Amino acid sequence: MTTHTQWRLDRRTLLSGLTAGLATALTGTDTAQAAASSTPPALSVYGRLPDMAEVVLSPDGKRVALVKNMDGQRIVVDFELATGVTKFMSVGKMKVRDLMWADNDRLFLLSSQAADLAGFAGDKNEFSTGQILDVRANKAFLLFKDMPGFYPIVMGDFNRIVVDGQARFTAANVRFKGEGLRSLYSFDTIKGAPKLLDEDDHPIDNWVVRPDGTLMARAEHDPRTKAWSLFYRTTGWKKLYSEVQAIDNPSLVGRGRDDESLLIYFNAGPNAGRYCEISAAGVVSEPLDLPGDNVSPIFHPATRKLAGFISRHPNGNEYKFYDRTMERISVAIEKALEGSHAQRVASRADDPKKVIVYTEGPGDPGSYVYIDFATGEQKLVGETRPNLPSDWVADKQRITYKAADGLEIHGYLTLPPAIALNGRAAKNLPLVVLPHGGPQSYDNIAFDWMSQAFASRGYAVLQPNFRGSDGYGTAFVEKGYGEWGRKMQTDLSDGVRYLAAQGTIDPKRVAIAGASYGGYAALAGVTLDPGIYRCSVAIAGVSNLKAMIKWEFAETGRRQSSTILYWRRFMGNEALWDAVSPELQAAKADAPILLIHGKDDDVVPLEQSTRMREALQKAGKTVEMITLAGEDHWLTTEATRIQTLEAMLTFIQTHNPA
Incomplete structure (x- = not known):
């Protein structure tokens, strides 16, 4: 039987390193896998941003670019495959959202930041900016900068084009003239000269x-x-x-x-x-x-x-x-990476036989591999978490159970790694229920930094795809309509009861934690579904449904905005909202609650957590609250992400010890 460590190292041997000097050039260390220890890795090893992300192959297939993380600082790396020549450009603590090749020599970097811009509805919002980077020349320019009528922001429609032999890059924006004109421009990738492609009100x-x-x-x-x-x-x-x-x-x-x-x-x-x-x-x-x-x-x-x-x-x-060429390549990738938990083509050259593949496997939280199917060349670009030992990567398994009304619920169970169990059977474990956001989203088999951190400390982690989740058909989504705080909530506790019946978990040692809708579910778990959880951690959770919709209306200025209509589908009859609003049911809370919220959240306002804290304090309940300075809705910043993880584990270990 191949162990996690063997699988990870065998693949590293098979797919020799893209550059053994990449990590040395950046940090002075080599890329060897971290050694296993009976002591779990620091929580920061799980909570920090991936070591590399946004790995992309140039259109001609000659260069690889990526964003490397160094203690929260982001560095754009431009690497030449044939020669090994590597150039770097620091972009500081920028919240990078995407990286693309604008042409064969220059990159497009998409980032975002919170701002309050006149002319846009609502208060502070998260806006995107786009830059063209020439990493080798250490030059950059901002799209739409100093263009009359425009803020230097971008709103999508990014395309690499070639016009009369000249490389250009497209992006959209809004020109403020009257009520605003939706505008599409292309930009010269060398000097940034703009050209209007289309504009209309x-x-x-x-x-x-x-x-x-x-x-x-x-x-x-x-x-x-x-x-x-x-x-x-x-x-x-x-x-x-x-x-x-x-x-x-x-x-x-x-x-x-x-x-x-x-x-x-x-x-x-x-x-x-x-x-x-x-x-x-x-x-x-x-x-x-x-x-x-x-x-x-x-x-x-x-x-x-x-x-x-x-x-x-x-x-x-x-x-x-x-496309038959792309079909043969996909079959070859599946065969070559058989045994991986998840894999996908992360990037393709214009010649689709040259690809970057992202893969996860037993003991491997994520690796990027360059493959040229024309020549057979294979090179390991790097690993997302090289400091996480294979033995401390917990297995994640698919489970299925029945809800109380007989509906089949799919989910994922992460058990503590064998090294954490120290010879004990994975039975009678403490549990953390970790519902996803959305609510029309879903969890999958892929590596999840938060569940892995909990598992490293001895907890089983349940991630249920409750009714209303995406990925199981329109009918399954529609079963969630009107079930916000009702069957969408009890689908979670039905999973707890299932694992208890299997002997996997101790039903007296269960916590719940989540973000966004998952944060709401964490609050509802201890106010609307009593007797299940010993504590709750809610990150950016909705606590009052009417107040949330009122805020959304103030942000958009439209009572029938698509966002409000979407939320109302799941929230159901407005006359019943108070009954499923945790703030208004705070007196029923039967377990301690930790509230965590980013100050720059423009999806669920900070007010939702402050209202919940005040209601719990008034009811004499145990509550703590942490406000994350400079953080958005998605825990994008490394320092606050680690802060969040450490606070969660401390709170859960205090009230639901492993």
């Missing part, structure tokens, strides 16, 4: 641009009429398709399989949950994609035409390809 969602820079299509969604419309570019804009949806409007995804067709995702109607092509004449095809859930399109890296689909199943991936 219509509520444009997004554009499709061909690789040669010609406009192909755009989608519009009018928030007043709820009409979603698709326009095709000929000599002007021709409407191809339109439908009215309050929330479930279609999405313009990209190009279809040929030069003129487009790919649309439908959220309602006979093709709900499916991808279809629409021709230049406005004819909608039968669904193209694989039936099922967690289906995503795959586009050719050079032409950006639809190349196929991937459907992610609990027991592996299923593919449907139109």
Whole structure:
């Protein structure tokens, strides 16, 4: 039997290092795997940002770029595969959201920061900025900087294009002129010279641009009429398709399989949950994609035409390809990385035979590998957490159980690693229930830093995909409508009862923790579903449903905004909201609560936690609160992420000791 450590090292030997000197150049140390010890790693080893992220291959397949983390500082690395020449550019503590190649020599870096900009609804919001970086020359410029009528921010529609032999990069913004003009520009990647591609006062969602820079299509969604419309570019804009949806409007995804067709995702109607092509004449095809859930399109890296689909199943991936070269490559990757828990193509060169693959496996929290399928060359780019010993990477397993009403619930159970159990059986363990946010989201088999940290301290961790979760079909999502704080909540405690019946956990030693909707569930667990949990940790949790909707209305200025309508679906009858608002049920809290909230959160306001704290204090309940300075809704900053993890473990170990 291959051990975790053997599996990780065997693959490192097979896929020789991209550069043994990369870590040495940055830190003065080599990339050898951290040695195992009977003492668990520091929580910071789990909580820190990944050692590397946003790993991308240049269009010509000659260079790799990535964002390396060094104690919260972000460094952009540009590495030449053939020569090993490596250049670095520090971007400080910037909240990096994405990295792309703007051309074969320069990069596009997307980051975000909280700001209060006049002209935008609400108070402080998280805005994105885009920079073109020339790492080798140590130069950078900001898109939309010093352009009249624009803030230096970006709003999507990022495309690498070549116009008359010159590389350019596209990005969208809003020009403040009257009520605002939605604008699409391209920028010279060397000097940043802007060129207007399209601009209108219509509520444009997004554009499709061909690789040669010609406009192909755009989608519009009018928030007043709820009409979603698709326009095709000929000599002007021709409407191809339109439908009215309050929330479930279609999405313009990209190009279809040929030069003129487009790919649309439908959220309602006979093709709900499916991808279809629409021709230049406005004819909608039968669904193209694989039936099922967690289906995503795959586009050719050079032409950006639809190349196929991937459907992610609990027991592996299923593919449907139109491009035979890419099909053969995907089959080869699956075979080469058989035994991994999760794998995906992270980046492709314009020649799809050259790829960067991300993979996780037994004892490996994540690795990036460069493969050239034309030559057979394989190189390990690096690991996401090289300081985490294989023996301290806990196994994560799929489980299925029945809710009280008989509905089948899928989830994931992480047990303490064998080294933490020290020879003991994984029985009668303390448990942390860790519900996901959304609520229309889902947990999967991938490495999860928070559950791994809990497991390292001796806890079992349950991550249930309760009703309303994505990934199990429209009908399963709809079972969550109106069940906020009701069956969506008891689906969690039904999982506790299932694990107790299996003898896996001790039902008297259970805690609950979560963020966003998971934070709400953590609060509801000790106020609405009593007798289950010994303590609760809520990160950015909703505590008062009416106050949350009132804030959302103040932010958007529209009572029928898509966000409000989305939340109302799950919250159900407004007359019943008080009964499932933890703030208003604070007197019923039967366990200590820790509240954690980022000061710059623009998704769930800080007020939701302060209201809960005041209500608990008034009721004489045990409550603590931590406000994270400079943190957003997603625990993006390394220092506050580690602070959060350490505070959570201290609180849970105090009230629900392992």
